[in-house]
Amino acid sequence: MTDVKTTTIAIDAMGGDFGPAVTLAGAALALQRRPDTRFVLFGDEDAIRAVLKDHEALRTVASVRHCEMSIAMDAKPSQALRQGRHKSSMWRTIEAVKTGEADVAVSAGNTGALMAMAKFCLRTMAEIERPAIAAIWPTLRGESIVLDVGATIGADAQQLIDFSMMGGAMARALFGLDKPTVGLLNIGVEEVKGQDEVREAGRLLKESNLDRILYHGFVEGDDLGKGTVDVVVTEGFTGNVALKTAEGTARQIASYLREAMSRTWLSKLGYVLARGAFDRLRDQMDPRKVNGGVFLGLNGIVIKSHGGTDAEGFAAALDLAHAMARNDLMNKIAADLRSFHERMSNAPVKQEEKDEHEADIGSASV
Missing domain, CATH: 3.40.718.10 (Isopropylmalate Dehydrogenase)
Incomplete structure (x- = not known):
């Protein structure tokens, strides 16, 4: 036994x-x-x-x-x-x-x-400068992971990449995915849009060709509910505002439904006839089902x-x-971070970056 x-x-x-x-x-x-x-x-x-x-x-x-x-x-x-x-x-x-x-x-x-x-x-x-809080987000496709939702305010490109690695590891541990899709939350999907830190993180993730996550690109606010990607990455201020907005919207819709279903005898009859559908809707909108933020x-x-x-x-x-x-979340995070940093340290330097570096050295010696 x-x-x-x-x-x-x-x-x-x-x-x-x-x-x-x-x-x-x-x-x-x-x-x-x-x-x-x-x-x-x-x-x-x-x-x-x-x-x-x-x-x-x-x-x-x-x-x-x-x-x-x-x-x-x-x-x-x-x-x-x-x-x-x-x-x-x-x-x-x-x-x-x-x-x-x-x-x-x-x-x-x-x-x-x-x-x-x-x-x-x-x-x-060892490889992490700041921790993040990851939340489970109900979507039209099922569930996604969103981080950071409030651990830190602001994030540079490296921290956003770290969040991507940790969120990807969590998606593999929770959803059983071999290669979860990851998107950076931005004000548009075009590569020229957004803050410098977000665009730089996107560039590095795209060029790294990672074997444990699939970088999707930029995603917008409406992609959260659509479930466009398995992991949505942002900094803590934006993530927390998005989380609280979603929770408030869910309560608002639930309140509207209760009011509408009790307004007239006809609406009450309609509720009785469609009770199964409303019960399923209530269950899907129940915030208790996705309670719990993971400190990563x-x-x-x-x-x-x-x-x-x-x-x-x-x-x-x-x-x-x-x-x-x-x-095995901890070992998955450690392995993903190690893989990323190894790829970055072994990545060849682009010719234009090499030229800029040599020009800087030359100007400094004049």
């Missing part, structure tokens, strides 16, 4: 707007779907065990680690790092990945504090759940954590 490999997930049980009531209920749901999962729960032991008694199956596969404090949702990252290092449930959840006690960490807590602690505790990978570029996997989600949404973040750990 073959032993089933287990995946261990560290959970910041105190994180989010509702703490253990939601994080543990979410873990119980995730366990039903993935019984090969084990959990390490960090937080106030009394509060955790008070909820854990209602989840018998979870209780048998969960370990509890008492923590002195939890990080407030409105705490400044610097304050959280200074006061919560080594003793908060958030820090110790991340630290469990560093020490090897867990394969992946999940928290619904303060995003800024979580990123600050993750960077300080795990450090960035660190020496360990950290997942950020939405702070206000319910048990179903937190379970989705745990499902994502399980998939990232089981599908």
Whole structure:
């Protein structure tokens, strides 16, 4: 009989707007779907065990680690790092990945504090200057990955390339794609449009002829919903605005539908007759189904759940954590980055670049 490999997930049980009531209920749901999962729960032991008694199956596969404090949702990252290092449930959840006690960490807590602690505790990978947050984006074709959605503001060409490599590795791990398509978000698809950093990143990606991703070119805002590419790359300010706009639009459309379906007796009858179709639409627009942002570029996997989600949404973040750990995300990122940098270091210098370099040397010696 073959032993089933287990995946261990560290959970910041105190994180989010509702703490253990939601994080543990979410873990119980995730366990039903993935019984090969084990959990390490960090937080106030009394509060955790008070909820854990209602989840018998979870209780048998969960370990509890008492923590002195939890990080407030409105705490400044610097304050959280200074006061919560080594003793908060958030820090110790991340630290469990560093020490090897867990394969992946999940928290619904303060995003800024979580990123600050993750960077300080795990450090960035050798080839990465800045980490990124990658989100799952529902599209007409299925799902895509969008990054960065808020880790950093602004990005130069090299950082956009790093995001492309990391996003491609995540698409291979999550979607099982051999060579995912990658596009750079821009104000137009023409190569002459956009900021210098975006155009330079596009040029380098196009010329690199990478074997692990297929560079599509520039994509525009409407391509996000179309699912034109498997991975959309942008910097954190633009990505976060796009994410919040999409979430708000989904809620707006849902509100319009509810109002329209309850306006008259005829519309109510129409809803009853088409209830199956509306249920499918509601399910496709449910933000809980794609809850969870992946911190990429660190020496360990950290997942950020939405702070206000319910048990179903937190379970989705745990499902994502399980998939990232089981599908070897870290090694895929490392391999893709190594392949890119090897290709760049071995790439022949173009004649015009060589001429410009020699001209610069000549002028400097005059």
